[in-house]
Every structure is written in C-alpha cells, then in structure tokens.
Amino acid sequence: LRLKSADDAAHAIKAMIVRGAPLIGATAAYGIALAMREDASDAALDRAHDMLLATRPTASICAGRSRACATPAQPSARGARETRLGGSRGDLRRRCRDLPPHRRARARDPARGGRKRIRAKLNILTHCNAGWLACVDWGTALAPIYMAHDAGIPLHVWVDETRPRNQGASLTAFELGGHGVPHTIIADNAGGHYMQAGEVDLVHRGHRPRHRNGDVANKIGTYLKALAAKDNGVPFYVALPSSTIDWTIAGRDIPIEERSPTSF
Amino acid sequence: LRLKSADDAAHAIKAMIVRGAPLIGATAAYGIALAMREDASDAALDRAHDMLLATRPTASICAGRSRACATPAQPSARGARETRLGGSRGDLRRRCRDLPPHRRARARDPARGGRKRIRAKLNILTHCNAGWLACVDWGTALAPIYMAHDAGIPLHVWVDETRPRNQGASLTAFELGGHGVPHTIIADNAGGHYMQAGEVDLVHRGHRPRHRNGDVANKIGTYLKALAAKDNGVPFYVALPSSTIDWTIAGRDIPIEERSPTSF
Numbered sequence: 001l002r003l004k005s006a007d008d009a010a011h012a013i014k015a016m017i018v019r020g021a022p023l024i025g026a027t028a029a030y031g032i033a034l035a036m037r038e039d040a041s042d043a044a045l046d047r048a049h050d051m052l053l054a055t056r057p058t059a060s061i062c063a064g065r066s067r068a069c070a071t072p073a074q075p076s077a078r079g080a081r082e083t084r085l086g087g088s089r090g091d092l093r094r095r096c097r098d099l100p101p102h103r104r105a106r107a108r109d110p111a112r113g114g115r116k117r118i119r120a121k122l123n124i125l126t127h128c129n130a131g132w133l134a135c136v137d138w139g140t141a142l143a144p145i146y147m148a149h150d151a152g153i154p155l156h157v158w159v160d161e162t163r164p165r166n167q168g169a170s171l172t173a174f175e176l177g178g179h180g181v182p183h184t185i186i187a188d189n190a191g192g193h194y195m196q197a198g199e200v201d202l203v204h205r206g207h208r209p210r211h212r213n214g215d216v217a218n219k220i221g222t223y224l225k226a227l228a229a230k231d232n233g234v235p236f237y238v239a240l241p242s243s244t245i246d247w248t249i250a251g252r253d254i255p256i257e258e259r260s261p262t263s264f
Numbered sequence: 265l266r267l268k269s270a271d272d273a274a275h276a277i278k279a280m281i282v283r284g285a286p287l288i289g290a291t292a293a294y295g296i297a298l299a300m301r302e303d304a305s306d307a308a309l310d311r312a313h314d315m316l317l318a319t320r321p322t323a324s325i326c327a328g329r330s331r332a333c334a335t336p337a338q339p340s341a342r343g344a345r346e347t348r349l350g351g352s353r354g355d356l357r358r359r360c361r362d363l364p365p366h367r368r369a370r371a372r373d374p375a376r377g378g379r380k381r382i383r384a385k386l387n388i389l390t391h392c393n394a395g396w397l398a399c400v401d402w403g404t405a406l407a408p409i410y411m412a413h414d415a416g417i418p419l420h421v422w423v424d425e426t427r428p429r430n431q432g433a434s435l436t437a438f439e440l441g442g443h444g445v446p447h448t449i450i451a452d453n454a455g456g457h458y459m460q461a462g463e464v465d466l467v468h469r470g471h472r473p474r475h476r477n478g479d480v481a482n483k484i485g486t487y488l489k490a491l492a493a494k495d496n497g498v499p500f501y502v503a504l505p506s507s508t509i510d511w512t513i514a515g516r517d518i519p520i521e522e523r524s525p526t527s528f
Contacts, residue, residue, distance in 0.1 A: 162453070187452075188451075189452050221456075223457065
C-alpha cells in the first residue's frame with residue numbers, strides 16, 4: 001500500500017493497516033512530511049499534526065517530533081533544499097528517514113537485555129506482535145527470542161492468538177515460522193492454564209507507551225496474563241525501547257481510550 | 265442430526281456436536297440405551313460405557329448411571345417389555361427419558377438462587393454457554409438472567425466470545441438475542457479491562473463437574489476471569505445443579521485432561 005498524503009497516513013494508523021508502536025510512530029512522522037509536500041504553512045502542518053494525533057495515542061510522540069522539526073523555518077523556506085535553521089523539506093524528510101534506523105537501534109536494547117535472561121530450554125508466552133513487522137526491524141518482545149534462538153538456545157513460544165485482531169496468530173506465528181522458532185498458537189484463554197500446569201517459564205511482550213511511574217499500557221488481555229503470571233510466580237517482562245517512555249504522563253492519567261469492544 | 269447408535273452418541277460428544285454438561289450427560293445416557301438396542305449383552309454395554317466414558321469427562325456420570333440401570337436384569341431379559349428387577353429395555357429408555365426433566369428441575373435451582381442476587385441495573389459478564397442450548401431446558405448460568413429480565417429488572421450482559429469454539433459469540437448471544445436481553449459480545453481479552461473500568465457488577469457462569477472440596481473445573485479462560493474478579497472485588501458466581509457435584513474426587517485430583525490447545 002502506498003501512502004501518498006497525511007490523510008493516507010492517518011487512515012493507515014486508524015484502520016490498523018500499520019500497527020505496532022514503532023511502525024505507527026514512523027508512519028505518523030512521515031505523515032507530517034507528506035503534509036508539508038502539499039502545503040508547508042503552519043496552519044496546514046498543525047492540521048496534519050492534530051489529525052495524526054487523533055488516530056491513536058501511540059502516534060503522538062513521533063507526530064509531535066516531526067511537526068517540531070519544521071518549526072524553525074519560515075513556511076516559505078520549508079520547500080527549500082536547505083536552510084541554516086533547519087526545518088527545510090529536506091531536513092524533515094531526513095528526520096523521518098533517520099527515525100526508523102534510530103528506533104531500530106533502540107529496539108536492539110531490549111534484544112540484548114532480554115537475551116541475557118534466556119539461558120536454558122524455555123517456554124515463553126507472548127501476546128500480540130512486537131517483532132519486525134511491528135517495529136520496522138528486529139522487534140521488541142521478539143528480538144531477544146530471535147537472538148536466543150540464533151545462539152542455539154532451545155526454546156518454544158506459546159503464541160497468544162490475540163483476539164479480536166489475531167496479531168499473534170497471523171503476524172507473530174508468521175514471523176516465528178519464517179525464523180524457524182518452535183511455537184504453538186493458543187487461544188488467549190489458555191495462557192493461565194499453561195501457567196498453572198508449569199508450562200510457561202516466562203512471559204515476554206512488547207508495549208505501548210510506558211509511563212514515568214513504570215506503568216505500562218498494552219494490548220488488551222495483557223492485564224489478565226499479568227495476573228496469572230503473578231498468581232503462578234512466572235516472571236513477566238515488558239520489552240521496550242527507552243525512547244517510548246512518555247515522561248509527560250503517569251499511568252493513572254491514561255485515558256480509557258478504547259471503550260468499544262471492536263476498537264481494541 | 266439423528267443419533268442412531270452408541271457410536272453416533274460418542275462421536276457427537278467427542279466432536280462437540282452436543283456440548284454443555286447437562287446435554288452431554290443426556291446424550292451419554294441415551295448412548296447406553298442405543299447400544300442395548302443392538303446388543304443387550306454385558307460385554308456390549310460395557311464396551312459402549314467405556315467408549316462414552318472416553319469421550320469427555322463430563323459424560324461419565326450419566327453414562328455410568330445409565331449402564332448401572334441395565335445391570336439387575338439378565339441380558340436375555342433386557343429386551344423384554346418389563347421385568348420385576350428392572351433393567352429391561354423399557355426401564356432403561358424410561359430412565360433416559362426421565363433424565364432430562366430431572367436435570368431440568370435441578371437446573372432451575374440455580375435460576376431461583378441466582379435470581380435473588382440480581383436486583384438493580386446490572387452488568388453481568390458471562391463465559392461460554394450455559395443456557396438452554398447446553399442444558400436441555402432453562403440453563404444454569406443464564407437461567408437467573410432470564411428470570412431477572414422477565415421480572416423487569418434492567419440488565420446488560422457482556423458475552424465473552426469464548427475462543428476457540430466461540431460458544432459465547434454463537435450460542436449465548438443467539439439465546440440472549442432471542443429472549444430480548446441486552447448484551448454485547450466482547451473478546452475474551454477484554455473482560456479484565458471492563459472490570460477495571462467498573463463496568464462489570466458480577467460474573468455469572470456455568471460449570472463443568474464441581475468437586476467435593478468446592479473446586480470447580482470449567483471452560484478454558486475461567487481462571488483468568490476469576491483472577492481479575494478477585495483483583496477488582498467483583499463477585500464471581502458459579503451456577504450449577506447440585507446433581508453435578510462429583511463426590512468421588514477432590515479438585516486437586518482433576519486430570520489435566522486437555523493439553524492440546526485445539527481440544528478445549
């Protein structure tokens with residue numbers, strides 16, 4: 001799918017054509033660049049920014065950074081190849097281009113950290129998808145699993161189906177299968193049972209924005225698995241690049257953003 | 265679907281063509297009666313009994329009672345219209361015929377008990393299906409909901425989709441819709457979120473056999489919702505007819521009967 005405008009970018013985020021925190025962020029950043037191509041005025045960029053902000057909360061950080069990047073230049077100069085203050089069209093595109101590798105580099109942090117925890121034959125439960133399909137490259141929750149597998153450590157992944165959008169069954173299982181990692185798709189309901197039966201050694205999952213007090217807001221169903229992990233003494237890790245911590249809000253301020261059962 | 269033999273009955277239970285504890289029990293009981301029609305010998309009835317026992321644990325009580333009913337009569341007399349000792353073909357058929365009304369009567373116990381707890385405008389979360397489709401008549405978990413709705417008490421039911429077989433989405437929603445009870449189908453993952461948001465007043469659900477120490481073994485996913493209910497102080501009720509308590513085992517003896525993620 002080719003995204004040609006800020007509207008296209010907003011639609012892709014809102015309709016979950018792109019999903020996964022890092023990929024959503026990259027799409028929002030490029031949305032601002034696409035808006036500038038059509039109209040470089042402050043008003044037009046603010047409109048695009050607000051539109052992208054209204055798609056999903058995950059889009060906000062990158063849309064904001066991308067919008068801020070245009071600010072130093074006069075609107076008339078934003079189409080120029082180069083300006084001393086930055087904010088040219090070229091600057092913004094470069095910023096957007098740089099964002100994915102920047103996030104890729106960050107996304108390897110959880111890979112290295114998580115890799116150290118994966119030492120013996122392990123059964124790992126994961127939920128939703130936080131692999132390279134979600135993260136432009138590598139992934140967050142899946143990255144240490146790939147590194148451990150590549151290092152010859154025997155492991156098996158219980159893949160939560162992740163209703164209602166089936167990101168586990170359709171994306172995570174697709175990724176793991178392509179990488180040759182042993183895995184089994186299970187109904188979301190089954191994770192607690194496997195923990196009780198001693199067949200889950202750790203839970204490893206990605207994240208949506210994490211908050212300054214340490215709370216995480218994540219894919220629907222995370223809470224239920226966290227309760228079961230606690231009840232059974234199973235370690236529960238959240239893998240995230242540090243760049244996604246939102247220092248502006250504490251967890252308790254998170255809006256209950258998605259009330260409709262079909263919009264999770 | 266017409267079940268013509270014990271094999272048909274066993275297949276219907278095993279393939280989940282019939283489901284729900286009371287309906288499974290009735291099908292198992294009739295399975296013995298169908299076996300007797302073909303071959304009234306002890307060996308044949310024992311074979312049918314063992315086959316029905318091997319379908320699902322839920323079938324065991326009724327298959328056992330039905331098999332025991334044939335024991336007093338000589339095999340040669342089991343085809344007779346009547347014997348003094350019982351155990352005739354007629355006795356067995358009558359016993360099977362009587363079983364559903366007996367269970368219907370019992371199934372109204374939870375209806376009356378549960379009805380008393382439903383007094384104000386309530387949001388009720390339910391899982392799987394334990395209505396009349398599962399129970400020959402009335403139902404267990406749904407029965408008090410029907411009675412409260414008929415009494416004019418305003419209520420709304422969150423219907424867990426109940427993966428992987430979708431008994432909530434396809435059966436419970438079908439029943440509630442036919443009865444005019446307001447309801448919303450939700451992903452199984454969403455129940456904890458609604459409890460956290462204060463939108464669930466009580467959890468009400470059916471049961472598989474309950475054990476003498478009070479433990480219940482129920483549809484996959486029950487444990488996760490029970491943990492969330494506890495974490496949020498939401499009352500969690502199990503509705504069951506007293507006839508389904510299995511006094512022969514304590515909860516800790518329950519075999520982990522269904523390891524395969526596709527067989528729940």
